[in-house]
Amino acid sequence: MLATAVAAGVLYGIGDLVSGLLYAGYSFRDRAISELSAFGSPVRPLMVTVILAHAVLVIALGVGMWRSAHKASLRWTGILLVGAGLVGFPTHTVFAMSSRWMDAGFNDTMHIILSGVFSVFVVVAMILSAVAYRGGFRLYTIATVLVVIGFGAAASFAIQGIQQNTTPWAGGFERVNAYSYFAWLVALALTVRRPETG
DSSP states (O other): HHHHHHHHHHHHHHHHHHHHHHSSSTTTTTOOGGGTSBTTTTTTHHHHHHHHHHHHHHHHHHHHHHHOSSSHHHHHHHHHHHHHHHEEEEEHTTTTTBBTTSOOOOOHHHHHHHHHHHHHHHHHHHHHHHHHHHHHHHHHHHHHHHHHHHHHHHHHHGGGGGGTTTTTTTTHHHHHHHHHHHHHHHHHHHHHGGGGGG
16 A cells, blocks of 8 residues: 555656646646646646546546455545545546636536545545544644645636636645646555554
8 A cells, every 4th residue: 555655646746747848838827727737738648547547547546545444534534535536537637627728618617626525535535544543644744734724725816817817826826736636646555554652
């Protein structure tokens, strides 16, 4: 599970970096990650491949946790991670967002809805994992939940100006949100490996 969690975060990070560098004019600070996999994006094939591979790794992590969990809250954490991974498939394929120069459509509405479902799955999974373990991991998870919610809300607010092509810090806020979640996956896998310290 630890290797899977690390691989999921590293793969996503490399894909994010390479795709962003290959996308002429892309701003890691001011543009959303979803714009890399958006319809019309020149790097869509690369980023969609990375995101789907990442989702498979998260699903594998969730299945491993569900099968090996010694507490009900951890089993549900695993199930929710599987759900989060599965939601990623339609979110970035059939219902990917439209690039900012394109007219918004039903796919954009569904992208927002599915992204919200993903966020709920992740936050509830975090909360349940905090229930399962006391001590440092619980405090770390609570702090991560606050970061994920806070920066997720900030990114959602910043992206509202996409129709006017002005989204200052949307990408920066979203990346704090995303990479905090990836770091938590690694911390979770490490903690599950040492259940006696919970």
